[in-house]
Amino acid sequence: MTRETLDRQLHHIQDEILLLGSLVEQAMLNAVQSLKNRDRAAAHKIYQADQDINEKRFAIENAILILMATQQPMARDLRMLAAMLEVNTELERMGDYAKGIAKVTQRLGDVEIKIPIQEIEQMASIATSMLHRALGCFISENAMVASQIPAEDDQVDRLYEEIYRQIVHTMIENPDLIDHTNLLLWVAHNLERMADRVTNICERTVFINTGELLEMDTTDDEEELDSE
Amino acid sequence: MENQMNHQPQDGQFAIQASHMDIYYGNFRAVKDCSLEVLPRKITAIIGPSGCGKSTVLRAFNRMNDFIPGCRVEGGILFHGQNIYAPDVDPVQVRKLIGMVFQKPNPFPKSIYENVAWGARINGYTGNMDDLVEETLVKAALWDEVKDNLKKSALALSGGQQQRLCIARALAVKPEIILMDEPCSALDPIATLKIEDLMRELSSNYTIIIVTHNMQQAARASDYTAFFTMDPDRSGIMVEYGETSQLFTRPRDQRTEDYITGRFG
Numbered sequence: 001m002t003r004e005t006l007d008r009q010l011h012h013i014q015d016e017i018l019l020l021g022s023l024v025e026q027a028m029l030n031a032v033q034s035l036k037n038r039d040r041a042a043a044h045k046i047y048q049a050d051q052d053i054n055e056k057r058f059a060i061e062n063a064i065l066i067l068m069a070t071q072q073p074m075a076r077d078l079r080m081l082a083a084m085l086e087v088n089t090e091l092e093r094m095g096d097y098a099k100g101i102a103k104v105t106q107r108l109g110d111v112e113i114k115i116p117i118q119e120i121e122q123m124a125s126i127a128t129s130m131l132h133r134a135l136g137c138f139i140s141e142n143a144m145v146a147s148q149i150p151a152e153d154d155q156v157d158r159l160y161e162e163i164y165r166q167i168v169h170t171m172i173e174n175p176d177l178i179d180h181t182n183l184l185l186w187v188a189h190n191l192e193r194m195a196d197r198v199t200n201i202c203e204r205t206v207f208i209n210t211g212e213l214l215e216m217d218t219t220d221d222e223e224e225l226d227s228e
Numbered sequence: 229m230e231n232q233m234n235h236q237p238q239d240g241q242f243a244i245q246a247s248h249m250d251i252y253y254g255n256f257r258a259v260k261d262c263s264l265e266v267l268p269r270k271i272t273a274i275i276g277p278s279g280c281g282k283s284t285v286l287r288a289f290n291r292m293n294d295f296i297p298g299c300r301v302e303g304g305i306l307f308h309g310q311n312i313y314a315p316d317v318d319p320v321q322v323r324k325l326i327g328m329v330f331q332k333p334n335p336f337p338k339s340i341y342e343n344v345a346w347g348a349r350i351n352g353y354t355g356n357m358d359d360l361v362e363e364t365l366v367k368a369a370l371w372d373e374v375k376d377n378l379k380k381s382a383l384a385l386s387g388g389q390q391q392r393l394c395i396a397r398a399l400a401v402k403p404e405i406i407l408m409d410e411p412c413s414a415l416d417p418i419a420t421l422k423i424e425d426l427m428r429e430l431s432s433n434y435t436i437i438i439v440t441h442n443m444q445q446a447a448r449a450s451d452y453t454a455f456f457t458m459d460p461d462r463s464g465i466m467v468e469y470g471e472t473s474q475l476f477t478r479p480r481d482q483r484t485e486d487y488i489t490g491r492f493g
Contacts, residue, residue: 002490002491002492003489003490003491006490072443072444073489074443074447074476074477074488074489074490075476075477075478075479075484075485075488075489076485076489077489078476078477079477079478210478211477211478
């Protein structure tokens with residue numbers, strides 16, 4: 001091995017990405033808990049956590065750019081760094097989803113409203129677990145396992161549909177609460193998008209191994225529209 | 229070795245083509261079974277570690293190896309459908325159509341003008357020499373810098389200018405292919421980039437084959453790249469040949485990957 005400097009710095013950035021991922025996971029779980037407990041103080045803390053996430057995201061991006069400029073990575077190293085730039089952005093956006101859920105907690109205030117919290121918690125649990133494993137695969141460059149993760153998105157989608165049905169039902173029963181009920185749809189939507197973005201991380205893991213950019217999201221958008 | 233090109237030209241025409249070529253220095257086989265099809269009006273880079281035979285291959289393309297005692301080429305190099313090593317081929321004629329630029333700028337100790345005019349004159353050029361010198365220096369992106377000092381000694385030019393003058397000298401005899409052996413290794417980064425820009429400019433009319441130790445240069449400046457390495461028996465072999473954009477992002481062979489990511493040896 002003749003590229004100790006490059007390898008050392010690559011590993012450092014990988015560690016930072018794992019750390020960013022765990023901040024995002026924690027922010028998402030905390031956001032859902034703040035909703036469950038209707039805890040506005042806890043929701044406020046997630047805003048602070050999101051700032052930390054954003055700062056780390058920029059620090060990682062900067063480190064990647066410096067490494068590209070100074071070490072002239074090629075082939076697999078280059079693909080790894082390009083993929084890390086992408087994954088870094090995905091993680092930051094997931095952090096925003098957590099913040100979005102915290103915002104819902106705040107905007108709901110003390111309004112009496114039925115929250116499909118069991119399904120929401122389940123969605124959050126699946127999505128964060130997907131993220132956790134997808135990042136593990138990304139760092140260990142395990143494309144085989146990574147390529148199996150996106151299939152779990154189906155469970156998240158089913159939960160989303162279930163929540164959607166419950167929310168529509170609540171809206172019909174309580175037309176006065178339509179605005180507030182609509183906020184709950186945001187929550188489900190954010191969790192659903194988070195799982196989608198995990199798929200992107202898995203795509204990048206395959207890309208590092210093969211150099212091929214492959215779409216793993218198998219949902220047929222047109223068909224989905226027809227059935228709605 | 230099987231040719232590994234991805235994108236061959238539609239009409240199957242190559243500027244020059246090495247076919248199952250072996251090159252020996254005495255009993256030592258320096259290059260083994262090399263088949264390399266070079267596309268016209270493209271820049272092809274040859275990269276690889278020291279001793280892998282890349283300069284040997286380059287010199288084979290215009291029979292420059294003829295000057296090395298004990299060196300012989302087996303297999304063939306096809307140029308316009310003819311093996312340039314066939315007995316009836318005049319190597320001087322080959323070198324006229326396939327010019328060469330060397331590692332260290334080597335202008336003649338004469339004026340700038342004479343450096344360009346020399347090759348044309350000994351080839352019996354009868355046109356207007358002033359026009360030829362100007363036209364050639366313009367092509368070599370040197371005219372603006374030297375037009376008021378054509379009688380000045382070429383040795384007074386900077387290294388980068390001298391190298392462009394050597395390129396002009398090669399162009400003056402109207403070649404089809406220009407071989408460049410590490411043309412920038414003695415130049416500073418700015419002069420290097422000027423040569424690379426010039427290569428790009430020239431590639432609309434000429435085929436360029438460049439040997440370089442500088443992988444970044446191959447990545448920046450070439451359309452196609454051939455990677456050579458040394459076999460366990462110390463013969464040079466071509467491992468992979470393809471589009472530069474592919475070879476530096478998704479090499480097919482692990483040996484290429486190890487070399488270009490710097491994890492060789």
